Amino acid sequence: MTMIFGIPVQAFLGQLLVGLINGSFYAMLSLGLAVIFGLLRVINFAHGAQYMLGAFVGYLLLTHLGIGYWPALILAPLIVGVFGIVIERLALSRLYELDPLYGLLFTFGLALVLEGIFRYYYGVSGNPYAVPPLLAGGTNLGFMLLPNYRGWVVVASLIVCFGTWALIEKTRLGSYLRAATENPRLVQAFGVNVPLLLTLTYGLGSALAGLAGILAAPIYQVSPLMGSDLIIVVFAVVVVGGMGSILGAIVTGYMLGLAEGLTKVFYPEASNLVVFVIMAIVLLVRPAGLFGRDA
Amino acid sequence: MTSAAPLLTVGGLNAWYGEGHALHGVDLEVFSGETVTLLGRNGVGKTTTLRAIMGLIRKRTGRIAFDGKDLMRLPLHRTAHQGIGFVPEERGIFATLTVDENLLLPPVVAEGGMSVEEIFDLFPNLKERRNSPGTRLSGGEQQMLAIARMLRTGVKMLLLDEPTEGLAPVIVQRIGALLATLKKRGMTILLVEQNFRFASRVADRFYLMEHGKVVAGFPVGELPDRMTQLHEVLGV
Ligand SMILES: Nc1ncnc2c1ncn2[C@@H]1O[C@H](COP(=O)(O)OP(=O)(O)O)[C@@H](O)[C@H]1O
Numbered sequence: 088m089t090m091i092f093g094i095p096v097q098a099f100l101g102q103l104l105v106g107l108i109n110g111s112f113y114a115m116l117s118l119g120l121a122v123i124f125g126l127l128r129v130i131n132f133a134h135g136a137q138y139m140l141g142a143f144v145g146y147l148l149l150t151h152l153g154i155g156y157w158p159a160l161i162l163a164p165l166i167v168g169v170f171g172i173v174i175e176r177l178a179l180s181r182l183y184e185l186d187p188l189y190g191l192l193f194t195f196g197l198a199l200v201l202e203g204i205f206r207y208y209y210g211v212s213g214n215p216y217a218v219p220p221l222l223a224g225g226t227n228l229g230f231m232l233l234p235n236y237r238g239w240v241v242v243a244s245l246i247v248c249f250g251t252w253a254l255i256e257k258t259r260l261g262s263y264l265r266a267a268t269e270n271p272r273l274v275q276a277f278g279v280n281v282p283l284l285l286t287l288t289y290g291l292g293s294a295l296a297g298l299a300g301i302l303a304a305p306i307y308q309v310s311p312l313m314g315s316d317l318i319i320v321v322f323a324v325v326v327v328g329g330m331g332s333i334l335g336a337i338v339t340g341y342m343l344g345l346a347e348g349l350t351k352v353f354y355p356e357a358s359n360l361v362v363f364v365i366m367a368i369v370l371l372v373r374p375a376g377l378f379g380r381d382a
Numbered sequence: 383m384t385s386a387a388p389l390l391t392v393g394g395l396n397a398w399y400g401e402g403h404a405l406h407g408v409d410l411e412v413f414s415g416e417t418v419t420l421l422g423r424n425g426v427g428k429t430t431t432l433r434a435i436m437g438l439i440r441k442r443t444g445r446i447a448f449d450g451k452d453l454m455r456l457p458l459h460r461t462a463h464q465g466i467g468f469v470p471e472e473r474g475i476f477a478t479l480t481v482d483e484n485l486l487l488p489p490v491v492a493e494g495g496m497s498v499e500e501i502f503d504l505f506p507n508l509k510e511r512r513n514s515p516g517t518r519l520s521g522g523e524q525q526m527l528a529i530a531r532m533l534r535t536g537v538k539m540l541l542l543d544e545p546t547e548g549l550a551p552v553i554v555q556r557i558g559a560l561l562a563t564l565k566k567r568g569m570t571i572l573l574v575e576q577n578f579r580f581a582s583r584v585a586d587r588f589y590l591m592e593h594g595k596v597v598a599g600f601p602v603g604e605l606p607d608r609m610t611q612l613h614e615v616l617g618v
């Protein structure tokens with residue numbers, strides 16, 4: 088059997104793949120957080136709950152309406168996005184003038200309420216969501232067996248991350264977003280409807296969380312707490328990458344996922360800790376984060 | 383020139399920063415095609431007047447009418463759509479946008495604006511640097527860009543806040559020539575200026591501000607007779 092650093096290649100690559108999958112979710116979620124924080128200056132604590140909501144929308148569509156994975160891949164982010172838009176219009180938009188702490192507390196409370204509701208109706212045990220038939224099974228890469236669905240998640244997350252990056256860096260709408268991040272009042276004085284831009288941005292960030300949720304449903308179980316488990320790591324990712332940097336959020340997400348996978352190979356006991364150890368080191372050496380602009 | 387109603391009418395305009403009362407009843411009028419300059423020492427409220435007209439300051443009372451429309455009731459993002467372009471004192475060039483993106487940022491609000499080609503003919507420097515980040519430009523180029531991006535939008539009137547501040551004399555001359563060109567094209571301009579010599583070359587009329595109020599208004603022809611008053615009020 089081929090070995091790498093004294094470890095079977097299969098086990099090594101297997102863990103690396105797990106790391107890459109986790110990293111895909113870290114990247115998509117921290118990207119949404121970065122987009123929202125950049126423009127709204129709101130730390131969206133409801134992001135994990137919106138991810139959970141995306142998975143549950145997929146699950147409920149399937150169990151109640153018989154709507155399968157592929158339509159759900161569109162519907163879940165759409166529904167979570169619209170939910171985000173309603174939340175922003177009804178509540179968040181009233182908090183912008185106040186201390187940023189209010190936005191944080193509101194979204195934190197919202198997360199607790201959402202999770203509470205789903206716990207009440209569905210308990211804490213996970214509900215399985217089957218891999219769509221098209222992506223069932225695996226592909227033999229010669230050195231390892233790659234489950235098709237996991238390969239799809241990596242590809243899909245790369246598309247989502249690159250697409251969002253391109254939307255923000257390369258389009259007219261993106262230039263509005265970047266300008267409004269720098270100086271929202273001036274952009275509004277030029278005639279851009281900045282309040283609408285804020286609403287749509289929160290909707291987009293929420294939709295990204297919902298999309299990550301439906302992508303995650305067949306891999307992890309659909310459970311009310313799936314978001315709160317993940318979001319803690321994602322916030323650590325955001326701290327490491329630096330608040331507000333789009334590219335930083337994406338790259339750091341994949342990097343830390345891989346770091347976790349590698350640690351699992353060499354020192355499994357530390358794999359749950361490694362992200363936080365890296366966070367502590369980054370905070371000591373570069374408090375603004377790897378990609379953050381120093382204040 | 384002073385045919386029919388003024389394009390911009392400001393009457394009894396008061397404005398506040400929090401509790402700080404900055405404008406105490408500003409009255410002024412600008413007619414279509416005119417270049418009018420607001421003079422006054424630092425801190426008398428010139429910038430505040432422009433910001434209140436634009437709607438950037440929401441705590442305001444009085445009357446602001448543009449082209450027959452009441453601007454007091456409009457949300458901030460509707461003001462520009464009435465046909466007013468704002469060039470702020472700090473220029474407001476965006477660092478995360480390229481020169482091109484800065485130029486294309488303000489939405490077109492009416493027909494009759496310049497095309498990007500016409501703008502680049504007028505500002506060849508900007509064309510050369512169209513892909514650099516906006517804030518990599520020199521101060522003079524950033525001022526040119528801040529004005530240029532308003533010319534695409536089709537606005538009838540520009541509010542210019544100290545466009546020559548901190549710029550070398552040769553750049554000041556180019557901005558003077560630019561304002562003359564815009565005037566020929568029929569642009570209406572309300573200009574705030576500390577550079578008195580510059581202002582006296584480009585303006586048709588002047589308003590003098592003191593303590594958050596307009597205290598005098600006169601055409602460029604009266605300038606020689608007004609020099610004593612101006613020396614006193616401006617300390618020039
Ligand atoms: N952002 C602000 N917050 C509070 N007070 C301000 C602010 N900007 C200006 N002021 C005050 O308002 C008054 C008018 O300022 P301004 O309009 O900037 O004067 P000018 O442009 O004529 O130099 C000054 O007393 C100034 O201190």
Ligand SMILES: [Mg+2]
Binds near residue numbers: 429430
């Ligand atoms: Mg000023």
